Amino acid sequence: KNQVEQSPQSLIILEGKNCTLQCNYTVSPFSNLRWYKQDTGRGPVSLTIMTFSENTKSNGRYTATLDADTKQSSLHITASQLSDSASYICVVIPSGAGSYQLTFGKGTKLSVIP
């Protein structure tokens, strides 16, 4: 069964600090991997999309990395802000006929405190 495991489950950091969130997956064959940000009480919003051939993708203070060989991805947040407090969800999309069947991680809940 395709799985996406995220760590840590939750994280508290001080405003201005950096942090890195991890995602390990077993989905194969693999089309692309996405990171979503979900604010409390809202729907998820896409941060980055990476195909299997990409190693890194940035979106402002967010940088995602991908190692397709080890099936690992990370999301690095630089100079965190209070507005970064949210759940961050790793999503892996298989290739082929099953590409509609996205596999979602359970998310990492990030709290940025002043």
Added chain:
Amino acid sequence: IAGITQAPTSQILAAGRRMTLRCTQDMRHNAMYWYRQDLGLGLRLIHYSNTAGTTGKGEVPDGYSVSRANTDDFPLTLASAVPSQTSVYFCASSTDRGLGTQYFGPGTRLTVL
């Protein structure tokens, strides 16, 4: 404003009642999806539609039905609600099946008593 709208925002429902959650998008996306999100679990796909007139079952389709009469609307119906269907329901859409970015609605919080 372009995007996805869902209605109602929240609902408390007696077990056994019928309920339809509404979802409308104005981005002319071909593909639409319904997910449920439960505490401690990732988003799980209930049903999807690749284009108007077609639907398919996702990971957890039992107890739910959908229709896709046109491009914009994708309602989700619970024929006879049960307490295990208490959840937050998200509708999403994308230009292409699975490969394009999925845009999510604000969600419907449903409580079945």
